[in-house]
Amino acid sequence: MKITVDYDRCEGIGMCESLAPHHFQLEDNGDLTVLQAEVAPEDVSDVEEAVASCPTGALRLQ
Amino acid sequence: MTAPGSAPDRGAPPDPATGRLVVVGASLAGLRAVESARKAGFAGSITLVGAEEHLPYDRPPLSKAHLGAGPGSEPAAPYLREEAHLREELGVDLLLGRPATALDTAARVVHVGGREVAYDAVVLATGSTARRLPGTDHLDGVHPLRTLDDARAVRRALEARARTVVVGAGFIGSEVASAARGRGLDVTVVEAQPTPLARAVGAELGAHVAAIHERHGTRLLTGVGVASVEGDGAGRVERVVLDDGTVRPADLVVVGIGVVPATGWLEGSGLRLDDGVVCDETLWAGAPGVWAAGDVVRWPNATMGETQRLENWTGAADQGAAAARNALDPAAAAAYATVPFFWSDWYDVRIQMIGSPVADEVLVVDGDPTAAGRWVALYRRGDRLIGALAVDAPAEIMKYRTQVMRGGSWDDALAHAAARRERAAGRAAGPAS
Ligand SMILES: Cc1cc2nc3c(=O)[nH]c(=O)nc-3n(C[C@H](O)[C@H](O)[C@H](O)COP(=O)(O)OP(=O)(O)OC[C@H]3O[C@@H](n4cnc5c(N)ncnc54)[C@H](O)[C@@H]3O)c2cc1C
Secondary structure, eight states: OBEEEOTTTOOOOOHHHHHOTTTEEEOTTSOEEESOSBOOGGGHHHHHHHHHTOTTOOEEEO | OOOTTSOOOOOOOOOTTTOEEEEEOOSHHHHHHHHHHHHTTOOSEEEEEESSSSOOBOSGGGGTGGGSOOSSSOOOOOBSSOHHIIIIISOEEEEESSOEEEEETTTTEEEETTEEEEOSEEEEOOOEEEOOOTTOTTOBTEEEOSSHHHHHHHHHHHHTTOOEEEEOOSHHHHHHHHHHHHTTOOEEEEESSSSTTHHHHOHHHHHHHHHHHHHTTOEEEESOOEEEEEEOSSSBEEEEEETTSOEEEOSEEEEOSOEEESOGGGTTSSOOBSSSEEOOTTOBOSSTTEEEOGGGEEEEETTTTEEEOOOSHHHHHHHHHHHHHHHHOGGGOOOOOOOOEEEEEETTEEEEEEEOSOOSEEEEEEEOTTSSSOEEEEEEETTEEEEEEEESOHHHHHHHHHHHHTTOBHHHHHHHHHHHHHHHHHHHHSOOO
């Protein structure tokens, strides 16, 4: 499964980083970096939680 | 409500194919309850009852993007899902535009208008409502900011270049002040407490956060209450008179003096109400099949060691999902605990808080809160990191949330903060890019 970010929606709030820090990282200017777009099976539930917790609905896992 | 050692009878699970789940409150927590029920495979009926005419919509944008001066007309309403998605894909019966008026836990029905909606499990997600300023209901131009309709009215007034007075220097009032200043309007924020935001971030840091207003040209008056809000004879607001005799002319008064949980309709239900629906650690409200989620809930949050009622987006979203999962499988109900989080955008400044401000010590670990620019402060309780506040430091805050989640120590947090400072210094000294 793979993470995609809709950067038009992303506001750099950062919930994703707190729930899946191996996949998401906020930069000093608030930009989101995806550290690993490919999600291993054992990480799927953390990343799913991160996707659900995004207040701007900017994340997808498919 | 549960004797130690004995498992409470939280009710029988609704039949997964034919059971009836009712969700009261059609906002964030209610929507998440519906979605998580379907995700868990529940194929019975779901009824979503909402007092407002609107489909579920998102509130944080109402005091941010929705009020901003954009080109053209009013921005689209921030609906969370389309109606067809709710009705067809999620198979939800929408009962919008009328409030639930009573919950009968013996007959297991929710009263909505003249109807009785029967449930096997119900999730109470009626959120909170804005506190009003007494004696102002008859005046045009005085608004809380809680609903889409409120936001539309406030936006219209800002478009008409209203002289704006915000009563209450909390987050929502402060965001309104930011939007008004962003349009170049004259704005005064009046706060009755000597220090704004004391409950949210603690008194010490509240003062530093509030100083952001003055740096952006918003007049902030603290430690002074509103004596009266006066109209022009035609019923339009004209000025605000303060306790100390100060008079501020006003075409728009936005009242941001906090919220109260929407539990009025539950009086007489037998549920325990005490600044919210009192729940156990699983968000069970004490009667068989009755669960609650979002701003309306007060529950023991084991991660923070506090009984809390949250008023933030993340709490409502998470609790909605958790309450529905538990409602469908009460025997396996899981405790819900979290490190609370909220954000707020003032002017071009982002404020983020994780954890709790109830602390023995507060320490600024990065930047200077008395000046413009980024800073970070940490909260210590005992020998544990219990909270963090970041102003324009989005790369820092969530690392502390992870630490509080794990029960991380104060010493580890300080070591982490030092490493982050070193990293920042290294970057500043490094080759210019
Ligand atoms: C302007 C604004 C800005 C915000 N900004 C932020 C932010 O930046 N960050 C953040 O973390 N949080 C923010 N919040 C808070 C966040 O939006 C709330 O915590 C969240 O909306 C709570 O969701 P909820 O579903 O529990 O309740 P609510 O959103 O309050 O919804 C409850 C719903 O139930 C309905 N209802 C009430 N009584 C009844 C009844 N008897 N029968 C049927 N329906 C009923 C109400 O009409 C309402 O639609 C903001 C809130 C507002 C108002």
